[in-house]
Amino acid sequence: MPTTFPRLMLDHAKARPTAPALREKVYGIWQTTTWAELALLVRRLACGLAHAGVKRGDHIVVVGDNRPRLYASMLAAQALGAVPVPLYQDAAVTEYTFPIKNAEVGFAIVEDQEQVDKLLELRESCPTLKRIWFDDPRGLRNYEEVGLDSLDALVAAGQAHDTSNARLFDDEVASCQPHDVAAMFFTSGTTGNPKGVVHTHHTLLDRAIAGKSFDKLTSQEEVLAYMPLAWIGQNIFSYAQWLACGYVVNCPESAATVMIDLKEIGPTYYFAPPRIFEGLLTNVMIRMEDASRIKRSAFRFFMDVAKRVGPTLMDGKSVGLVDRLLYAVGNFSVYGPLRNTLGFSRVRVAYTAGEAIGPDLFTFYRSIGINLKQLYGSTETAVFVCLQPDHEAKADTVGVPIDGVEIKVSDSGEILVKSPGLLKEYYKNPAATAEVLTADGWYHTGDAGFLDAGGHLKIIDRAKDVGRLMGGASDGAMFAPKYVENKLKFFPFIKEAVAFGDRREQVCAFVNIDFEAVGNWAERQNLPYAGYTDLAAKKEVLELVRECVEKVNADLAADTLLAGSQISRFLVLHKELDADDGELTRTRKVRRGYIGDKYQVLVDALYGGKTEQFIETAVKFEDGRSGSVSATLPIVDAKTFPALQKAA
Amino acid sequence: MATRKIGDVILDVKNISLRFGGVKALSDISFNVREHEVRAIIGPNGAGKSSMLNCINGVYTPQEGSISFRGQTFSHMNSRQVAVMGVARTFQNLALFKGMSVIDNIMSGRNLHMKTNIFQQAIRWGAAEREESQHREFVEKIIDFLEIQAYRKTPVGRLPYGLQKRVDLGRALAMEPQVLLLDEPMAGMNVEEKQDMSRFILDVNDEYGTTVVLIEHDMSVVMDISDRVVVLDYGKKIGDGTPDEVRANPDVISAYLGTSH
Numbered sequence: 025m026p027t028t029f030p031r032l033m034l035d036h037a038k039a040r041p042t043a044p045a046l047r048e049k050v051y052g053i054w055q056t057t058t059w060a061e062l063a064l065l066v067r068r069l070a071c072g073l074a075h076a077g078v079k080r081g082d083h084i085v086v087v088g089d090n091r092p093r094l095y096a097s098m099l100a101a102q103a104l105g106a107v108p109v110p111l112y113q114d115a116a117v118t119e120y121t122f123p124i125k126n127a128e129v130g131f132a133i134v135e136d137q138e139q140v141d142k143l144l145e146l147r148e149s150c151p152t153l154k155r156i157w158f159d160d161p162r163g164l165r166n167y168e169e170v171g172l173d174s175l176d177a178l179v180a181a182g183q184a185h186d187t188s189n190a191r192l193f194d195d196e197v198a199s200c201q202p203h204d205v206a207a208m209f210f211t212s213g214t215t216g217n218p219k220g221v222v223h224t225h226h227t228l229l230d231r232a233i234a235g236k237s238f239d240k241l242t243s244q245e246e247v248l249a250y251m252p253l254a255w256i257g258q259n260i261f262s263y264a265q266w267l268a269c270g271y272v273v274n275c276p277e278s279a280a281t282v283m284i285d286l287k288e289i290g291p292t293y294y295f296a297p298p299r300i301f302e303g304l305l306t307n308v309m310i311r312m313e314d315a316s317r318i319k320r321s322a323f324r325f326f327m328d329v330a331k332r333v334g335p336t337l338m339d340g341k342s343v344g345l346v347d348r349l350l351y352a353v354g355n356f357s358v359y360g361p362l363r364n365t366l367g368f369s370r371v372r373v374a375y376t377a378g379e380a381i382g383p384d385l386f387t388f389y390r391s392i393g394i395n396l397k398q399l400y401g402s403t404e405t406a407v408f409v410c411l412q413p414d415h416e417a418k419a420d421t422v423g424v425p426i427d428g429v430e431i432k433v434s435d436s437g438e439i440l441v442k443s444p445g446l447l448k449e450y451y452k453n454p455a456a457t458a459e460v461l462t463a464d465g466w467y468h469t470g471d472a473g474f475l476d477a478g479g480h481l482k483i484i485d486r487a488k489d490v491g492r493l494m495g496g497a498s499d500g501a502m503f504a505p506k507y508v509e510n511k512l513k514f515f516p517f518i519k520e521a522v523a524f525g526d527r528r529e530q531v532c533a534f535v536n537i538d539f540e541a542v543g544n545w546a547e548r549q550n551l552p553y554a555g556y557t558d559l560a561a562k563k564e565v566l567e568l569v570r571e572c573v574e575k576v577n578a579d580l581a582a583d584t585l586l587a588g589s590q591i592s593r594f595l596v597l598h599k600e601l602d603a604d605d606g607e608l609t610r611t612r613k614v615r616r617g618y619i620g621d622k623y624q625v626l627v628d629a630l631y632g633g634k635t636e637q638f639i640e641t642a643v644k645f646e647d648g649r650s651g652s653v654s655a656t657l658p659i660v661d662a663k664t665f666p667a668l669q670k671a672a
Numbered sequence: 673m674a675t676r677k678i679g680d681v682i683l684d685v686k687n688i689s690l691r692f693g694g695v696k697a698l699s700d701i702s703f704n705v706r707e708h709e710v711r712a713i714i715g716p717n718g719a720g721k722s723s724m725l726n727c728i729n730g731v732y733t734p735q736e737g738s739i740s741f742r743g744q745t746f747s748h749m750n751s752r753q754v755a756v757m758g759v760a761r762t763f764q765n766l767a768l769f770k771g772m773s774v775i776d777n778i779m780s781g782r783n784l785h786m787k788t789n790i791f792q793q794a795i796r797w798g799a800a801e802r803e804e805s806q807h808r809e810f811v812e813k814i815i816d817f818l819e820i821q822a823y824r825k826t827p828v829g830r831l832p833y834g835l836q837k838r839v840d841l842g843r844a845l846a847m848e849p850q851v852l853l854l855d856e857p858m859a860g861m862n863v864e865e866k867q868d869m870s871r872f873i874l875d876v877n878d879e880y881g882t883t884v885v886l887i888e889h890d891m892s893v894v895m896d897i898s899d900r901v902v903v904l905d906y907g908k909k910i911g912d913g914t915p916d917e918v919r920a921n922p923d924v925i926s927a928y929l930g931t932s933h
Binding site (some may be wrong): 049052163165 | 815817819
C-alpha cells in the first residue's frame, strides 16, 4: 500500500518506540536516537518550519554530512509537504547557485559554519534564500546575519508553536499523499547545468521496498551512512530504505573516522561505490607488505586458496573436501580477521554501484566471504533497476531486472527502462524530461548495453560516448572510452584514465597514477621523489604504467568488439584530476570533453607523434587560491596486439 | 565579526633583561597583554622571542625587571606556579610523549585539575574512576574541537608533524588556561596546515575567551590573526602596536628586509 516517509516514520515510532532509529558518535561514544525520540524531534522541527513560513511545495536545501538532525529535518520538511533538496556538502559556492535559483529555495538547513559561510556568500545573488538554520553552532556565535539561526532555536520555536497549534503536525502529515513530490536531487551532469530530478514518495518508496524484498532486509540491519546525502545512492540506502525497513542508520563522527566507525559498527547491509572498496583493499595490502615474512606467506597461500575456492562457494556450489577444509582453515586464520579489519564481519549484503568495478577487486571481496554484489540504476530511476541475486554475482554484469522493472534495448543499443520508480520530471525543464521520458513510458538511460543469455544486464558505456575509430588499421571499429578507462583503473597503480579515439585513427590515453600506491611502490624500489608531479614523470613509473597499459591491450585484443580500442600511446599527467578544477564531477567521473579541451596541446602531442610535451596548468587549492603546475611530459608508445579470433 | 571584548591588562612585562654569561638575550623589554586578545611576538631568528616566552613561563629567570600577572608582581616565576595561575604553553620543538596515544597525551594536561592521588588512580576505583570519566569528557571535547577524532588511539609519534602540533595545542587547552603561550605554532607547516592552525587559534580565542600570546616568524600569518604585535630584534624591542602600525614601522622593515647603507 503506498505511503509517505513521515507516515512510515510515525508507524515505526508507534510500533517500536524504544528501538534505535539513528546513532551518532559524539565525543567518542555512540549515542542513540530512538524512533519515539525521532518522531518528537521531527514534530518540533516541522512545527518550527511551519512557524517560519514553510509551505506545501516549498523547497528546502539540506547540506551537510550524515547527521541525525539533518535526517530529521528532511522528514520534517516532508511532513509539511515541502521538498528537501540535498546538495553536495563539498561543492563550491558557485555550484549551489544554479540549484538554489532553479528551485527558488527560500530555506536551508545546514550542518556547520563552513556551509553557513557558503550560503551567506550566496545570498547576495540569491535573494529568495531567507532563512538558514545550522546544526553545529561552533564558530557561529558571533554571526548576526538576518535569518540565520540554530536548529536548537528552530526546535524551541517549534515546541512553542506545537503547543498553540496541536493539530498542525498530524493534519499536515495526513494531507501529504504518496504521489506528492518527496525530494529533488540535482544530478552532477558531465555537461551543462545540473538537472533537478523530481521524485515522489511513491517512486522512492516503491523502489526501496522492491530492494528490501529482493534481499530480504529486516529491521535488524545496521547501516553506516557516510556518502553524501545528495547522492541518491546514499539517500535510498540510509533514508528511503531506512524508513521502509526500520533498521538503524549510524552516522560516523567525521569523514576521517569512517574506517574506525565501520569497524565498530560492523554493518550488515553496506553500499559503496567501487572506489571505496578499492581504497579499503589498498589500505590492507599496504599494511600487509609491512607484515612479517611468515604472516605474508600465510596470507599469500590462503589468498590463493580463497581465489580458487571462495567465488565457487559464494555462488552456492559445492567444492572438493580438501578445498573445503583449506578454506575453513583460511577462514579461521586469514579471511575472518581480514573481514574484521575491513569492518565487514557482519555484512550480509553489500552492494557496489555508480561505476564499473574491477574483476579482481570484485572477486577479492567475494572470495573472502563477503556477499558483494552489483546493481544498476541512476538518480532518475530511484536506483533499483537491476540487482544481482545472491548466487549469481558476476564482475562484468549488473544483475537482473527486479520486481516491477521492464527493460529493453533500443535499436541504437541504448537501454530503456520502465519502472514504478522513474522520476516524475526534471524540475522546470520539460524539454529535458521529454528527451529521456517518452510518452510510451520508457526511460532512456543513455547507457549502451545488452541483456546476456542468463538475463543479466551488461553495460558497455554511455551511449553518447561510444564512438568509432576512423582511418588507420581498425577503421570503423567501436570505441568505448569508459570501458577502456575502467580496465586501466582496475590496476591499483592507476587512479584515473582518460581515453581518446572517437573519429581518430588510434586510441590514446591520459593516465593519473595513484599517488599512495605508486608512492609506496617507489619507496620499496628506493626511488626518491619530491611530490606527485615528480613521481609521475619518473622513467620507472612510466615503465610501470606501460606494463599496465599493455596488459589492458592484451585483454582488449581478446574482445572481438573492442579489439580496435587498444591504447597505442599514452602519457602520465603532471597533476591529479580534480573536481575543484572542473576535471571530474563531484561523484568523480572524468569529464572527458572538458579535459580534452583543457589539455588540447597534450592531445595534439599524442596524435602528432611527439615524444614529449611541455604543459603548464593553473590549479585551485582547497583554500580557493590558485597556482600553477608545469612539467614536460614524456609520451610513451605501448605495444598493441592483433585481435584474437574467438574460437568457434 | 569579533564581538569578544578586549579587557584590561592581564600580563604586564616590565624592563626585562636576560643574560647568559656575556650574551645579552633580552635587554630592557616591556610590553603588556590585555585579556582576550591575540598578542604576537615576532622577530628574526635569534631575536629573543623564545627567551621572552621562557621568562614569562618561569623557565628562565631574568636578571632585571618584573612580570605582573593579574596585578600580582613577580621578579621570577616558577613553572608550576605559572601553570596553577592559568598559563599554559606549547613548544616549538614539541614536547609530547611520543609513545602515548593522543588521548593520553591530552589527558596529561588535565593533571593539575585532578584531585585524586596517584594510588587511587592506580587502582582506578570510586572517586578516581568518576574523576577520570569527567576529565575524559573534557578531553573528548578538545578532540572534537581540534578535529582529531580519527587519531584518538594513535601513538603521537606516528602522526604527521602538523597533527602533532595540534595535539600539543590540545594538551595545553586541557589545562583550561586563561593565557595560552604558543611557541611558533606554525613552524614547519604547509599552507593548509597553517590555515587550519590559524583557525584553531582564533576559535580558541573566540569560543573560550582565552588570551593568546604567540611567537611566530611567518609575518603574514601573524598579521592576519593578531590584535597587537611586539617586534624584537637582537634582544631589543623595536616595535609595538597593531599589525598595520608595525607593518609601517621603518625599524621593523629594516630588521626584516635589511637596509642599504
